Amino acid sequence: MRSSKAFLTTTGAVAAIAAGVAFGSASAAAETIRIGDINSYTRLPAHTVPYRQGAILAIEEFNRSGGVLGRQLEFISHDDQGKPGEAVKVAERLFARDEVVLISGSLFSHVGLALTAYAKKSKRLYIAAEPLADALVWAQGNRYTFRLRPSTYMQAAMLAAEVAKVEKAKRWATIAPNYAYGKDAVAAFQRVLTELRPDVEFVGSQWPALFKIDAGAEVEALKRLEPDAIYNVTFGGDLAKFAREGKLRGLFEGRLMVGLLTGEPEYLDPLKDEAPEGWLVTGYPWYDIETPEHKVFVAAYQQRWDDYPRIGSVVGYNTMLAIKAMLERAGSTDTEKMVDAMEGLSFDAPTGPITFRAIDHQATMGAYVGWTALRDGKGVMVDWKYLDGVGYLPSDDEVRKLRGGQ
Amino acid sequence: MFLVASGLSIIFGVTRIVNFAHGSFYMLGAYIGYTLVQAIGSTAIGFWAAVLIAAVAVGAIGVVMEILLLRRIYRAPELFQLIATFGVILVIQDVALWVWGSEDLVGPQAPGLKGATSILGKPIPEYDLALIAISPLVLVGLWALFKLTRWGTLVRAATQDRQMVAALGVNQRWLFTGVLFLGSALAGLGGAVQIPKGGADLLMDFNILAVAFVVVVVGGMGSIFGAFWAAVLFGILQTFGIQILPNSTLVLMFLVMAVVLIFRPWGLLGMPETLGQAHPGPPEQPLRPALPRVRALGGAVTALLLALPIGHLVFPELVGVFTLVLVIEIMVFVLFAAALHFIMGPGGMVSFGHAAYFGGGAYAAALLVKFADAPFELAFWSAPVGAALLAFLFGWFCVRLSGVYFAMLTLAFAQIAWAFVFQDMPGSVLKTFGIADEFGTPLKITGGDDGLNDIWPSGWASTRIAYYYIAVGLSVAALWIMRRFLYAPFGYTLRAGRDSPLRAAAIGIDLTRHRWLAFTLSGAFTGLAGALFLFSKGSVFPTTLEIARSFDALLMVLLGGVQSLFGPIVGAAALTWLNDLFSVLSYWRFLLGVTIIALVLLLPQGIVGFAGTRLGRRLQLARPEEITA
The missing domain is CATH 1.10.3470 (ABC transporter involved in vitamin B12 uptake, BtuC)
Known part of the structure; x- marks a missing residue:
């Protein structure tokens, strides 16, 4: 029940902020800098609420230490219902009615892409926090859009680079949800691994419908392929069902298992003692990160929310850090000046230094790669390392080509 | 799948209510079952008791919905109940979020059935075998209920000819209440028994809804055996489909449904809809030219819409972008x-x-x-x-x-x-x-x-x-x-x-x-x-x-x-506007759901039905003979 209580407090806080805006006078608007936040709070609360909590924590810290450019920050948060059209409408409302200086947030790729197109058209700044779609900064990239979290390609490339070292894994099978993210994640992994290891062979792919997996049948189909290794992109409830059926039916025995995002607390924790062991995953081992910056962040987060941070929390926190650093560098809330300040912006985050690349507006925030294990009846990551995102991006020439000369 | 579908099928067959909230009952079954299993489900007896209690509890919620909501609007136009149940969906969504939190709950495994047995050299989870046994059991139970009890006879009679049953002096109210209890309980049971296979999450309701409708329709509306065979058919198709065409997972069911409906328009085991089973409300009024007041209103709204951008240019504070x-x-x-x-x-x-x-x-x-x-x-x-x-x-x-x-x-x-x-x-x-x-x-x-x-x-x-x-x-x-x-x-x-x-x-x-x-x-x-x-x-x-x-x-x-x-x-105008108004608040779905339910109860003819009320008549929005309330 603890998490639901924390959730209540958050929604309460946000409602209060939103109410303040609705009845606030015009003079107050001149004093505070307003940041518009759009995310899928009703569609995927398990992921988006930690994001909002991380962001609010950062905003409160800034305001206690005197704000930014001598002004207080205000965080105005709205729900996009997981619909791209709705998100565009909310963006227009935030800019027109709430007079925010920029928008940030979103989790779903299609919502992020809709906002990317909107940012380009309206020439307003959009800082995508969590959407993973590669197109966001490449094929659809534009001057007004930036992205913080390591993309599908980057995380898949990290895993591919790690497993390329495993000699015996030659026959690969993949299982991924049947939509753009799953397809991209498999394509990127296949591409990078084939480049590093021309001798590997991909023997088959399974594409369960998102959140409608028939795990028993999928596991049997994978077994029939007789792979040495399996690359998993399923997540959420699908992952739980896949992990359970796979264990029961002996799919994982003697095979190298690799999971994209599987190590994130959002996905690993609900599995409790059934969390898969010995998978190579990307994730967020917040419990074992010993750097001082990160320990401070975890302590502050736990004190504020009476809950532990998820990957969304740290992304939300980092996004606000980026916005603060950008505002200080721009010295203004003029959109063009803010965009100029975002390009090449460097700042220090709890997870390490991050730079927004000028070439494609992708941040170099990295990911934690490690092996899953059970500790005290809970899934954790062990033997992990932090891989900086900068090493897992295509060459500059290729990026320019992908961006189509924008 | 069969359990949920059979519940839906029974409710529809008898009451002609397209119950959208059925998916929500399934979700509630899973959540309530999860909580109970956590509390008492550590032993095999406790586990199955928890599952049964969850089913009964969900059935009770179905009864509450029937008595408080549906019973009041049976005389409303066809399908109007659909919106009421839609309001219920929204409310249940937010209630579940509020009570159980946002994290996906992964169900514990069933005690005594944790392992896998080897059949023909392949490991099959024991719980799957239990599930394989449960569905036919429920099927036989339902069959016995409908064939051997007086209540079942009445329900079957009501499915075939409602007016005749009413004419014979059967109290339809209690019949409907009972049917809703049974149908909802089956949905709850479906939700509860799948806990060890999955768990409970907030997206379950919509995910199961489409599936359940497809199974019901392919099997034939109101036919329990049809639902059973359709569920079996889809189970087999699903298993082989993803091996042969891994990409087919999204579309397979709907393709099958389209083919079945094109060749067997009433489903595999369904019967043609009985003609003349009109809905019980008064006959609909013919279309007439709108009254002058209504025309004037339409014209005024159009004029206002056309003038709005001018208002925006002159008074930007009043009419924003x-x-x-x-x-x-x-x-x-x-x-x-x-x-x-x-x-x-x-x-x-x-x-x-x-x-x-x-x-x-x-x-x-x-x-x-x-x-x-x-x-x-x-x-x-x-x-x-x-x-x-x-x-x-x-x-x-x-x-x-x-x-x-x-x-x-x-x-x-x-x-x-x-x-x-x-x-x-x-x-x-x-x-x-x-x-x-x-x-x-x-x-x-x-x-x-x-x-x-x-x-x-x-x-x-x-x-x-x-x-x-x-x-x-x-x-x-x-x-x-x-x-x-x-x-x-x-x-x-x-x-x-x-x-x-x-x-x-x-x-x-x-x-x-x-x-x-x-x-x-x-x-x-x-x-x-x-x-x-x-x-x-x-x-x-x-x-x-x-x-x-x-x-x-x-x-x-x-x-x-x-x-x-x-x-x-x-x-459309009201709903879009309400959605925009509420969505800035937390728990807006709850508010929207309650508003929809309130509108349904107050204006069973729809918002425009207001024109037919006494007040509407006084305002000359409708003719005297169009009074409905």
Whole structure:
């Protein structure tokens, strides 16, 4: 029940902020800098609420230490219902009615892409926090859009680079949800691994419908392929069902298992003692990160929310850090000046230094790669390392080509 | 799957209520079951007791819904209960979020059945064997209940001829209450027994709903054995389907449903809908020309809409840019809802899949812009044309059916269209011909889930005010044209076909052709709404074709009032506006759900039904004989 209580407090806080805006006078608007936040709070609360909590924590810290450019920050948060059209409408409302200086947030790729197109058209700044779609900064990239979290390609490339070292894994099978993210994640992994290891062979792919997996049948189909290794992109409830059926039916025995995002607390924790062991995953081992910056962040987060941070929390926190650093560098809330300040912006985050690349507006925030294990009846990551995102991006020439000369 | 579907089937068969909340009951079953299993489920007896208690509890919630809500609106127009249950969905969503939190709950394994047994050398989880045993047990139990008890006989009688049962002096109220208890409890049971296979999460309700409807329809409405065999059939298809065609997971069920409905219009074991089972309300009034007051009101609203941008330029504080944005969005959905109403009200064809033409139109325009570099003016008009073609094609199959089967076939086609763009089938097809990018990944044609982006109107139309006039002008014009159609002989013919197909056919009307034409026209107008939507948002995604979008439109029509031409207009405007008003608040779904339920209870004829009340009559919005309350 603890998490639901924390959730209540958050929604309460946000409602209060939103109410303040609705009845606030015009003079107050001149004093505070307003940041518009759009995310899928009703569609995927398990992921988006930690994001909002991380962001609010950062905003409160800034305001206690005197704000930014001598002004207080205000965080105005709205729900996009997981619909791209709705998100565009909310963006227009935030800019027109709430007079925010920029928008940030979103989790779903299609919502992020809709906002990317909107940012380009309206020439307003959009800082995508969590959407993973590669197109966001490449094929659809534009001057007004930036992205913080390591993309599908980057995380898949990290895993591919790690497993390329495993000699015996030659026959690969993949299982991924049947939509753009799953397809991209498999394509990127296949591409990078084939480049590093021309001798590997991909023997088959399974594409369960998102959140409608028939795990028993999928596991049997994978077994029939007789792979040495399996690359998993399923997540959420699908992952739980896949992990359970796979264990029961002996799919994982003697095979190298690799999971994209599987190590994130959002996905690993609900599995409790059934969390898969010995998978190579990307994730967020917040419990074992010993750097001082990160320990401070975890302590502050736990004190504020009476809950532990998820990957969304740290992304939300980092996004606000980026916005603060950008505002200080721009010295203004003029959109063009803010965009100029975002390009090449460097700042220090709890997870390490991050730079927004000028070439494609992708941040170099990295990911934690490690092996899953059970500790005290809970899934954790062990033997992990932090891989900086900068090493897992295509060459500059290729990026320019992908961006189509924008 | 069978458990849920059989519950739905029973409720529909007897009460003719399309119960959208069924998925929510399934979700509640899972959540309540989860909590109980955590509390008492550590032993085998405790576990199964927890599952049973969860089922009974959900059944009790179903009874509460029946007594407090549905019972009050049985006399309302057909399908009106659907909105009430939709309100319940929204409420249950937020209640579940509030009580159980947002994290996915992974169910514990069933005590005593944790391992896997080896059958023919393959490990099969023991719990799967238990499930395999449960379904036939429930089936036999239900069979015994219906065949051997007096209550069961009455329920079967009510399924076949409700009026006769009533005439024989059977208290239908308690019969319905009992049926709702049984049906809901089955949904709850379904939710609870799947805990060890999955768990509980907040997306379960919609995920199961479509599946359950498909199973029910394929099996035949009201037939429990049909539901059972359909569930078995889909289980087998699913297992083999994903081995042979791993990509087919999304579309398989709906393809099968479409094929079944085309060849066996009443499902595998269903019976044709009994003719003459009209809904129990008073007969619908014929269409009459609007009263002067109503016309004046319409004119005033149009004038106000046209003057709004001027207001924005003169008083920017009073009429902000966002007001214009909101009005554009409202007009889009007004047009969408009116186009749906075009076949639903006068045509009597309830489409569950109208989003196919909304999104289909938008995609037609977007593809033309992306790949042919078509100018905005040309691409825009390709949307209604494209949507009309799509409706023309799908309509040919659909208009031969009626009632719920028609609705389900439209839904099946909408899902096929959705999967088509969602999986980017054109791209995949090109790949099989060797046309792909340098890495061998299929080309992006529809872009799949990532959609088509960055599609905006050309320069002259891209300012807010210009686009506002385009949206308002086209919507009003389209509404006027639709109105003309309905007052023309064509519209009267459609109504004749709805009210008495036999008599209409007897006087020489080719009903199928008329219905087909109406369906195509409706598709064209829906496509126009889709084009307006596309160019106001700048991108299009498969979500524009998904089931939820179809249901939104349905909800707007029903909430406004299906019997009046103004109904969908008012309903769409009200719902879009309420959605915008509430969505800035936390737990807005709860508020919206409660508002919908309140509206349903207060105005069982839809919002426009207000005109028929005494107050409405005094304001001269309706004729004396149109009083309904």
